[in-house]
Amino acid sequence: MALKRKIAYIDLSTGDVETQVIPIDVRKKFLGGRGLDAYLLYNHTKKGCDPIGPDNTLMVSGGILCATCASATARTHVMAKSPLTGLLGSANMGGFFAPELSWAGFSHLVIKGKAKHPVYLYIHNDEIEIRDARDVWGKSVTDSQWAIRDDLGDQEVKSMVCGPAGENLVVFANVMTGIKNAGGRSGMGCVMGSKNLKAVACRGTMDIDIAYPEEALEFNKKFIEHITSAKVNQTQGALGTPFIWGATNSWGGIRTRNFQYNQCEYADDIEPEHIDEICEETMGPYHMVSCFGCQVHCRAQYKIPSGPFAGKYDEGPEYTSQGAFGGETDTPRAETVLTANHLVDQYGIDNLETGSLISWAMELYELGIIDKKQTDGLDLNFGNDEAVIEMIDRISFRKGWLGDTLANGGVQASKIIGKNSFDYLIQVKGMSNLHSDERATPALALNIALSSRGSDHLRSRPAIDLYHLPEDVLRKIYSNPVPYDGPLSSEHTSYVGKSWEVFWQENCFMAVDCLGICKYHTTFLGATLPNFEDWPKVLYYNTGIEMSPTDIWDVAERCNNLERLFNLREGLEKDDPEKGDVLNHRYHDEPCKRGAPEVVGRLIEKDKFLVMRAETYQHKGWDENGIPTPETLKRLGIDKEPSHLV
Amino acid sequence: MAKVLQINYQKCTGCRLCELVCSVSHDGKSNPARSRIKIMKWEAEGLYIPMTCNHCQDAPCVNACPVKAIYRDEELGSITVDYDICIGCRTCVTVCPFGAMSYNTIDSKVFKCDFCGGDPQCVRFCDEDAIEYVDADNVSVNKMREAAERLSVASKEGATLLAAM
Numbered sequence: 001m002a003l004k005r006k007i008a009y010i011d012l013s014t015g016d017v018e019t020q021v022i023p024i025d026v027r028k029k030f031l032g033g034r035g036l037d038a039y040l041l042y043n044h045t046k047k048g049c050d051p052i053g054p055d056n057t058l059m060v061s062g063g064i065l066c067a068t069c070a071s072a073t074a075r076t077h078v079m080a081k082s083p084l085t086g087l088l089g090s091a092n093m094g095g096f097f098a099p100e101l102s103w104a105g106f107s108h109l110v111i112k113g114k115a116k117h118p119v120y121l122y123i124h125n126d127e128i129e130i131r132d133a134r135d136v137w138g139k140s141v142t143d144s145q146w147a148i149r150d151d152l153g154d155q156e157v158k159s160m161v162c163g164p165a166g167e168n169l170v171v172f173a174n175v176m177t178g179i180k181n182a183g184g185r186s187g188m189g190c191v192m193g194s195k196n197l198k199a200v201a202c203r204g205t206m207d208i209d210i211a212y213p214e215e216a217l218e219f220n221k222k223f224i225e226h227i228t229s230a231k232v233n234q235t236q237g238a239l240g241t242p243f244i245w246g247a248t249n250s251w252g253g254i255r256t257r258n259f260q261y262n263q264c265e266y267a268d269d270i271e272p273e274h275i276d277e278i279c280e281e282t283m284g285p286y287h288m289v290s291c292f293g294c295q296v297h298c299r300a301q302y303k304i305p306s307g308p309f310a311g312k313y314d315e316g317p318e319y320t321s322q323g324a325f326g327g328e329t330d331t332p333r334a335e336t337v338l339t340a341n342h343l344v345d346q347y348g349i350d351n352l353e354t355g356s357l358i359s360w361a362m363e364l365y366e367l368g369i370i371d372k373k374q375t376d377g378l379d380l381n382f383g384n385d386e387a388v389i390e391m392i393d394r395i396s397f398r399k400g401w402l403g404d405t406l407a408n409g410g411v412q413a414s415k416i417i418g419k420n421s422f423d424y425l426i427q428v429k430g431m432s433n434l435h436s437d438e439r440a441t442p443a444l445a446l447n448i449a450l451s452s453r454g455s456d457h458l459r460s461r462p463a464i465d466l467y468h469l470p471e472d473v474l475r476k477i478y479s480n481p482v483p484y485d486g487p488l489s490s491e492h493t494s495y496v497g498k499s500w501e502v503f504w505q506e507n508c509f510m511a512v513d514c515l516g517i518c519k520y521h522t523t524f525l526g527a528t529l530p531n532f533e534d535w536p537k538v539l540y541y542n543t544g545i546e547m548s549p550t551d552i553w554d555v556a557e558r559c560n561n562l563e564r565l566f567n568l569r570e571g572l573e574k575d576d577p578e579k580g581d582v583l584n585h586r587y588h589d590e591p592c593k594r595g596a597p598e599v600v601g602r603l604i605e606k607d608k609f610l611v612m613r614a615e616t617y618q619h620k621g622w623d624e625n626g627i628p629t630p631e632t633l634k635r636l637g638i639d640k641e642p643s644h645l646v
Numbered sequence: 647m648a649k650v651l652q653i654n655y656q657k658c659t660g661c662r663l664c665e666l667v668c669s670v671s672h673d674g675k676s677n678p679a680r681s682r683i684k685i686m687k688w689e690a691e692g693l694y695i696p697m698t699c700n701h702c703q704d705a706p707c708v709n710a711c712p713v714k715a716i717y718r719d720e721e722l723g724s725i726t727v728d729y730d731i732c733i734g735c736r737t738c739v740t741v742c743p744f745g746a747m748s749y750n751t752i753d754s755k756v757f758k759c760d761f762c763g764g765d766p767q768c769v770r771f772c773d774e775d776a777i778e779y780v781d782a783d784n785v786s787v788n789k790m791r792e793a794a795e796r797l798s799v800a801s802k803e804g805a806t807l808l809a810a811m
Binding site for chain 2: 067
């Protein structure tokens with residue numbers, strides 16, 4: 001059964017490895033993936049532990065559907081206390097790693113301690129070996145993976161690794177697998193580096209029994225047709241996520257020059273169609289590739305067309321890299337974006353955080369808060385392509401005063417830089433915002449303010465709010481599986497009903513992360529895509545577990561509350577500018593300057609924002625301070641945590 | 647008319663859904679080690695090539711089998727293993743030039759592509775048509791048309807360039 005896959009507890013300090021079958025009642029309570037990771041994190045770390053000390057615990061997992069006959073079950077989830085934020089650290093990536101981990105017999109890894117020298121884990125058909133990685137240490141993301149394959153003499157091995165940035169303890173270093181699949185945000189690669197854990201390598205040939213294979217196969221076929229029939233996924237499959245850039249930029253939703261403008265001018269060179277042309281010229285007409293079992297194939301292949309890195313192969317760039325290295329720094333040139341994307345992939349560092357911090361430093365440089373002495377002579381003006389490329393290198397290797405400072409993350413860097421630098425740092429809970437500008441979209445602004453891992457668009461973003469769907473369509477989506485008859489508004493500039501949308505999306509995305517599937521297969525960018533109503537069948541046919549849509553909703557709510565409990569334990573207070581559910585003051589004080597008529601002049605009205613936030617707390621069953629009430633915890637069966645079930 | 651699997655590796659997105667549905671439809675289990683089709687990957691170059699049985703005319707596995715357990719199914723044109731006769735010696739695994747005959751250590755059996763009895767699941771699930779099930783004598787003409795299309799595009803673009811000059 002899919003449910004036979006185990007948890008392994010690995011202590012890198014002692015070399016001890018223990019394994020355990022996951023009890024069925026634990027599965028029903030948390031499913032797997034991010035949800036069970038959240039439970040394990042709360043139970044296996046102590047309050048106030050040092051994120052880069054041996055006491056921090058690193059969770060690696062696949063969802064409950066991982067490697068079953070469901071669609072797009074490729075996602076790997078990684079969780080620990082974040083060295084970037086000091087709160088919840090959580091990262092999710094596609095590729096082929098988690099399915100291989102499943103075929104090797106495991107769903108979840110709980111990694112503690114610190115190895116005496118660089119090591120990697122080799123997980124092979126129920127066996128776990130700690131192997132010497134001293135020869136792999138220092139290598140790039142891809143070279144590390146190929147070196148491990150050579151070391152093991154098996155080209156089918158799949159590894160997740162930290163790159164040089166993780167080794168150098170850059171607090172927003174990624175875990176990576178394949179060419180570009182990144183467990184980005186919140187510094188999980190840094191946690192690996194701090195444990196001297198260069199990689200986790202897997203190879204498995206064990207069966208995963210499918211409960212009802214015939215039904216699972218036929219349902220999967222229908223499911224895939226459902227998913228690929230959505231226009232948004234067809235566009236993704238042709239252009240990748242860069243397709244979002246074109247409309248968003250002309251509309252006025254791209255943060256540029258840190259936070260000075262909301263539209264990037266002269267950006268033709270990084271329009272999705274042009275990026276696609278480069279992909280086609282360098283890789284041929286069929287240049288879209290997939291994660292495991294997915295028919296959306298949203299990942300483009302390219303070679304850098306020109307410049308010092310010309311001819312280097314990579315995948316992407318995602319919309320995130322367009323914004324981070326084109327929009328925010330005001331360097332909207334394809335060569336810069338594609339080169340920068342390649343470097344962050346090879347160094348294993350978060351593209352979004354890196355670009356955002358570079359653009360922040362550029363604004364500080366423009367304002368005279370930092371000067372050429374601190375940049376070691378680098379001209380850090382907006383629009384300087386070479387400075388962007390140089391800074392990626394300096395941050396990843398902690399070179400120079402500014403590189404080393406930014407490698408500590410924005411909040412710590414603002415303390416080192418001093419003056420009023422913090423006021424210009426566009427972050428929530430210490431994590432940089434995506435380059436999207438949410439001033440004209442209160443729902444999206446609320447989403448980033450409340451996201452459990454710090455500012456983020458993948459935890460609760462009601463992206464369909466931008467589509468002006470008729471209210472009855474919105475209601476059909478948002479009043480299932482739990483009834484909702486409160487207000488809803490199709491108007492994206494409105495503050496009405498947005499708190500419920502964010503609450504619903506938060507549960508939807510948590511459910512997806514517990515199941516282990518991709519967010520492009522649910523209500524995120526496409527309004528017609530599957531959600532709670534469709535999942536019980538997939539779950540039943542593949543695992544035999546019977547759960548209703550509301551059961552899955554309850555799991556999601558339970559796990560979201562566990563993440564909140566962790567954050568509260570680590571010091572979250574709702575109005576704390578560094579750790580709270582708040583936005584940078586510029587969202588409230590500086591109106592949008594560019595874009596469509598309904599965007600120009602918009603800002604987030606603080607009083608209305610606070611009302612939305614209070615409404616969301618109510619929907620969640622939290623008190624006015626954003627703390628889950630005892631009744632809520634009891635209702636969800638997590639009133640006695642830590643309960644140490646696993 | 648016997649059909650064959652026609653693979654266009656350039657269209658393959660590397661998702662390995664074919665491996666998954668192959669193992670689930672044959673054995674009821676998810677396990678690429680049980681799949682009759684495998685995507686060979688050169689990730690560093692972004693190159694993915696699906697490999698499976700070619701159902702050879704002069705098949706080494708048929709020729710080498712010491713107990714004559716492997717034969718051609720005349721209706722489907724597929725090379726087929728008769729498990730009542732097979733002794734599990736793995737000679738066929740050794741002689742197959744493509745690695746298309748595999749050995750499953752869980753059930754201790756050799757296994758290979760059987761066209762799923764005429765409805766290959768890998769073909770059914772591949773949205774990209776990287777693998778198709780076509781009449782054997784159509785493979786070349788299909789490829790010829792695709793090659794001609796490239797020439798046609800090239801000549802049209804050439805004409806446009808000339809006109810612009």
